Amino acid sequence: MLLPDQFDQNEWFIIISLILTYSLMIKLPKRFPLTITLLILFFGMAYVQVTDHILAGLSFNTYDINDFGKYELFDWIGWFIYPPFGYFFVYFFDKWPIHGRLIFWYILGWSFIAMLVEWISVKFNFFKYYKWNFAYSYPVYLLTLCIYLLFFHYINYRFEKLKALRKPVTEEK
Numbered sequence: 001m002l003l004p005d006q007f008d009q010n011e012w013f014i015i016i017s018l019i020l021t022y023s024l025m026i027k028l029p030k031r032f033p034l035t036i037t038l039l040i041l042f043f044g045m046a047y048v049q050v051t052d053h054i055l056a057g058l059s060f061n062t063y064d065i066n067d068f069g070k071y072e073l074f075d076w077i078g079w080f081i082y083p084p085f086g087y088f089f090v091y092f093f094d095k096w097p098i099h100g101r102l103i104f105w106y107i108l109g110w111s112f113i114a115m116l117v118e119w120i121s122v123k124f125n126f127f128k129y130y131k132w133n134f135a136y137s138y139p140v141y142l143l144t145l146c147i148y149l150l151f152f153h154y155i156n157y158r159f160e161k162l163k164a165l166r167k168p169v170t171e172e173k
Contacts, residue, residue, distance in 0.1 A: 002072040010066055013124035014078050021084035031091055039155050043148070044086035045079055051144065055132070062132035078126070085117065089145060090152040107149070111141040 032040070056063045066075050089110050098106050118137055121127050 010125045011074050013126050017081050025084050040087050041083040044083035048082040063127050063129045086148050107145045114141040
């Protein structure tokens with residue numbers, strides 16, 4: 001395994017974040033079928049990886065995630081930090097009666113929460129900015145959360161449609 005040269009604050013940040021967020025996810029009452037929960041979590045991980053590779057990859061190289069240099073185990077483990085955020089975002093969207101203009105305010109508020117989480121991440125050296133400015137993240141979060149919500153609506157719609165198709169038809173006499 002590629003262990004870090006130094007086990008420091010960014011590794012501790014990853015471990016503590018994972019424990020806190022996944023514990024909270026497990027403690028929350030179940031809201032979605034397992035299939036939808038897994039799709040939400042996998043989408044969150046995949047979407048963030050693609051976005052980070054575009055923004056922080058070799059073409060733009062605007063920031064680094066975790067320790068710079070060689071690839072290590074905690075780079076891989078760090079990807080698991082992202083999915084719970086998206087899960088909480090859609091969990092509370094589904095739980096609370098959010099419609100119409102409230103959707104706008106909900107996305108705006110969660111974008112601020114994402115900024116707070118990123119700010120904490122920067123303080124623990126999870127992110128290291130080069131050509132990136134903290135303020136650039138806000139529009140990225142606005143777009144990301146809109147896409148996340150569209151994805152959530154789509155999978156919910158498809159799930160309900162498939163569920164309706166599988167219901168046994170009762171014969172009337």
